[in-house]
Amino acid sequence: MKKPCAIRLLTWRYLIRAYALIFFGSTTITYSLAYFLPIILVESLGFKVGAAQCLVAPPYAFAGFYMFGMGWLGDRYRLRGPIIIANMIMCLIGLPILGWHPNPSIRYLGVFFVTAGANSNVPSVMAYQANNIRGQWKRAFCSATLVGFGGIGGIAGGLVFRSQDAATGYRPGLWACIACSLMNIILVVACGIRFTIENRRADRGEKELEIHDEDYQPGFRYTI
Structure with a gap:
């Protein structure tokens, strides 16, 4: 009995760390935008200070609508991982536009993609872990x-x-955000593969999932 218990504990700890790293990657992008977007708009994109302060709001308004839309899709189709990946792809589209396109107006469009994708991942990741972690205390x-x-x-x-990094258009920071996005995609894909394998084993009757938790629910399946 000790070996299966140790395996369950190890698996649970790995999942906790994976969720934490995904959330870390998402919040790193959201906070960096919140802190430095006005500075980037002024020093990198060439907008005036007053205009930059006004231009901060529209991307977040768009992100709010996008967040609700992605949340609805996730609930409608009972998916979490693909939603997180889609959000990170939004960031991977927006970050190169923001950092490397020669037209400031087009670069500002990249801000919409990054802001929407990163901020939408905050509730998505929290729902992802809540759906797949069984047991009140866990x-x-x-x-x-x-x-x-x-x-x-x-x-x-x-x-x-x-x-x-202002002289380079803050590109090292953009590369850091790109790295966080790629890390999130890799972690979600890894979790999704594991969940798919476990769900299929449960469908074949080979095992019951999370059977040792105090709030065990027969027929439980991981949310992909």
Whole structure:
């Protein structure tokens, strides 16, 4: 009995860490945008200070509608991982546009993609872990870990765009955000593969999922 218990504990710990890292990657992007978007608009895109302050709001308004739309899709089709991946793809589209397109107006369009994708991932990741972590205390611990790593992402986000990188258009910071997006995609794909394998084993009657949790529910399946 000790070996299966150890395997379950190890698997659970890996999942907690994966969710925490996904949330860390998402909040690093969201906080870096929140902190430095006005500066980027002024120093990199060439907008005036007053215009930059006004131009900060529209991407977040768009992100709100996008967030609700992606949340509806996730609930409608009972999917979480593909939604997170789609959000990160939005960031991967927006970040190169923001950093490398020669037209400032087009670069500003990239801000919409990045802001929408990164901010939409905050509720998506929290729902992802809540759907797949069984047990009251495990879920509480996982939620607390996510919030903690979200705070660490806020610290990292405050260090992503450095003043010495202004001459290069803050491209090292953009590369850091791209790396966070790619990390999230890899982690979600890895979790999705594992969940798919476990669900298929349960469908074949080879095992029951999360049977040792206090709130065990017969027929439970992981949300992909």
